[in-house]
Amino acid sequence: MVKGLPTRSEVTVEETWNLEDLFSSEKEYQDAISELVQLVDSFHSNFKGKITDSDSAIEALTGYAAVYEKFTPIGAYASLAFSTDQTDNEAQMRSGKFSSIAASLSSKLSFVDSELLELSMDELNEAMNKSEEYAHYLKELIRQKPHQLHPEVEKTLAAYSSSFSAPYGLYNTTKMVDLSFEDFEVNGKKYPLSYVSFEGDWEAETDTEIRRAAFDSFSKQIKNYQHTTAKTYDMKLQIEKTTSDLRGYDNIFDYLLFDQEVDQSLYNRQIDLITSELAPHMRKYAKLLQDVHGLDKMTFADLKIPLDPSYEPKITIEESKKYMNDALAIMGDDYLDMVNRSFDERWIDFAQNTGKSTGAFCSSPYGSHPYILISWSSRMNEVFVLAHELGHAGHFYNAHKKQNVFNSRPSLYFIEAPSTMNEMLMANHLLENSDDPKFKRWVISSIVARTYYHNFVTHLLEAAYQRKVYERVNAGENVNAGILNEIKRGVLEEFWGDAVEITPGAELTWMRQPHYYMGLYPYTYSAGLTISTQVSKRILSEGESAVADWLEVLQAGGTKTPVELAQMAGVDVTTEQPLRDTIAYIGELVDELIKLTEEIEGVATK
């Protein structure tokens, strides 16, 4: 059923995104780089050593914003072109070259923050009073002041920024370029394997023998790279530890959470409460899967199978557009207009091809429209993936309209709220429009097996693992493959208990996730979904007024802290209540699935 993937040059143009909206040709891109370099040079000679009072501060920030606006599309073009085919030599070189240029320009620009922070508090306050536009930027900068280093040190560190991000590049190169998979064989028949086909198809394959064989083969083959991958990761961790120490943070968690504008209590709460309180519900769900599929035992390789494979409709890209329109209509005309443009103007890269980044993401360069990457497998549950990515798009589409280039990006803690909100809206829409118990069960199982599983289980277990890793690093230790495997296995065993056998290969799951190169990102999925679950309930019961609040939250961009953003939408995340309510809700959904299954199939479940 899974064919080998075509190369990038073989896919149809309609299924690709249109990067020409950023730059119409390679020449235009190269010209933009030359212009940027010149702009930075003239900015440097105009302002270096001259930010001496509130007026020159505002003037410098205006020029700085212009530099950033020019910077953004260039960076986006380099990374997006590379993400659709990491085996493409030209794209590889372009992306590498961009990060070198970016490092050298950042170094040249590092004087701005340094000189701003050398102003007296009176002058900084005066600048904030004079300019509403840059007040937020300055406020954030002042917060950073205790961790700011000598200007020459900042300049040097910025010059090394490309080298500091090298581990992530190395991780991707190992995973996407060097690692190739051999076919696997079941009963004399060969099946092709790749990262994309494993995560997109084989993990959910309903033939148990084939599914488990795919898992074994996948695990064996990635295992060949475990030591390189662990070493790469350790390098990243040690850079973070050194930075945290140099900048005078008490510990690495405070350093990593600083930009998120949340404290450790909000971080720890997600991991602790979900690990202990969600686990019983999810074990029940695993047991249901085992019963329905009549499996001898439930293994880690079986967790992604659909509850009802006979009810997994196929869906075309064109059909998905209608689903997006219907489900997201509640967000209003302007939002819907954006959704339709994303299809009509090719903002979305649907194609499946070799070398393409796995998973899905949305990139929203300031000054342009969002771009969405997805590998369309035609499974119906892609409507949730697409709704999710359109949630990111809708977030920045709204934020960019109201905020300047410095103020548009909110804390990571909040980043997955608008995206998961759209998954909830999709589920609500699907549930409202059918009384068919089989369809209803499919929808609820999609929310449990996809939305909540992904955000509250997969990413949360990554977060639990990551916390243990950082505890080691914080204590001055290193990691290697053996240690990472042990931590990962331990976390999986703690969560799944007796309900799921953590088969060999499961401990390598840490190798699959690029999130570890993005700081404390994994836990934010459950944080975002906690907020969106509560707000989507408000939208269901209150309708338009709740939608209006939500749009305001999106438009606030990065000008508020996550606690404030949640508050604007009527959710108080300073208490445990929203998270407890959300976990209880997941429990209700699992019970509903068990009830529906008994009704439909008469399967006796315990």
Ligand SMILES: [Zn+2]
């Ligand atoms: Zn997302």
